[in-house]
Amino acid sequence: MKNRLFEKYFVFSPYFWLVLFFFIPLAIIFKISISISEWGMPPYQDIFLFDDGFKINTTFENYVYIFSDYYYIGSFVNSLILALISTFFCLLIGFPLAFYIATSNIRLRNILLVLVVIPFWSSFLLRVYAWKIILQNNGILNVTLLNLGITSEPLQLLYNQYAVIMGIVYTYLPLMILPLYGYLNKFDLNLIEASKDLGLNRIKTFFKVILPLSVPGIVAGSLLVFIPVVGEFIIPEMLGGSDRLYYGKILWEEFFVNRNWPGASALAFSGIIILVLPIVIFQILYSRWSQKNEI
Amino acid sequence: MKSSLIKSTVIFLGLFFLYFPILVLIFYSFNENKRVMVWKGFSLRWYNELFNNEQIIEAFIISIKIAALSATFATILGVMIGYSLVRIRKIPFKSFYIFLSSTPLVLPELILGLSMLLFFISLNNVIGFPSSRGQLTIFISHVTFCVAFVAIIIQARLTDFNKNIEEAAMDLGYNYTKVLYKITLPIILPSIVAGWLLAFTISLDDLVVASFTTGPGANTLPIVVFSKVRLGLSPEVNALSAILMFALIIIGLFYFYFNKKFKH
Known part of the structure; x- marks a missing residue:
């Protein structure tokens, strides 16, 4: 005997909350992005007018405006490139780590996993701030390089795109390691032995056995890093310079500085659309992955 | 053996990379000098100044309050989602339900923050509430994106444990509600606590969404x-x-x- 009322209560309470406070806000972004901007408060016209009869008052000008200006397109491309490079480095560092943790003995494995994830628990903002200290002109890295005689004067390490990549790789690395570990953990180590017995060398074993079997973990981890990094605002703001503009920064300025709400909404909604495909892929993997792992 | 040397080196370097910045931060917090980078001597001076900084203390209290409240709400809703997705077969528009409960995990915070702010402004225009933004609007936004994190933990836990226990209890005459309160919830309690802790930390740490939805008198610690x-x-x-x-x-x-705990 099932209690239907109780089931409804469980399904619909969060349903209601998420439609109201998540879906409707996303719909409002779309609505404002097709509104005509004007001076005033709020700085856009209603999309439905009832003055004399019913009239729909929309425009795609905000999108045209964004997509015809290199300032916006360029920033978005910069963000995509930044996300690609960061994801690549996270994978480069994260894969060997996840692999070696997964192949450790079970006691050590749990300790190492906790050690890898614990920094993720400490404040995001403060971990970015830590890099600001390390990369200062008279910071620990420059002082070390000078003392070792590698450089003769302090390098400008901060306020450029490399500092941004550094900060992103550092803060997002655990997000890459966790799903990778989740897949590698279930991996049958005997397969590696078997492939050796069959005469494959290390490199071949890696490319023919280990890599293909960890593809789902690589995809899940890459998406967990890639998607949020495209919209990252704090790290470029703290560590970046004026050499590159990113999507997050121009969205922030379009809203708070230029007070162009329709423009900012169009930027945000374009962002959603461009990220939808990766998000859908993420969801398919998420539903499978969450059945097997805990984050 | 050669391969175990490589292994230890990789793990050591990885952990060094993860912990070095944190150690640097802690090290410099004991520096007497006002110029952060120039070491002058060990001192607790800045800890003393920190505890006398009313702005930071006040922000800290506000942040803790918002984090505790939003974590509690997010946990209640997250448990419901996790339970629904694993145990309840008939969910209307199930893929939409999954979309709503998992997208906040990856959607850039900036887009989430902007959408919440514009939502609150529009809501105020329509029903006159909330007339100003502040702790309440930050709370609502934080619940919305913390729910997804709790749901994923609960979902994983429920998938893990044997459904037979619940069915056995039902065969023994427990009704649906009683099974939930006497069997299911106690078994997943550690995961509920874990979910609450995660939501609490995420809320405490959030800068972007809070910056969008804040208002007078609601400067959180990250801000x-x-x-x-x-x-x-x-x-x-x-x-x-x-x-x-x-x-x-x-x-x-x-x-x-x-x-x-209780996993194996």
């Missing part, structure tokens, strides 16, 4: 810290970092304790 370090360094923030890192790492350890 205050960000305004202090955006353009430079602050010795007080160093002291705060050391304390906060320590506290959050303790919370993280509790999270692992609860999340793994």
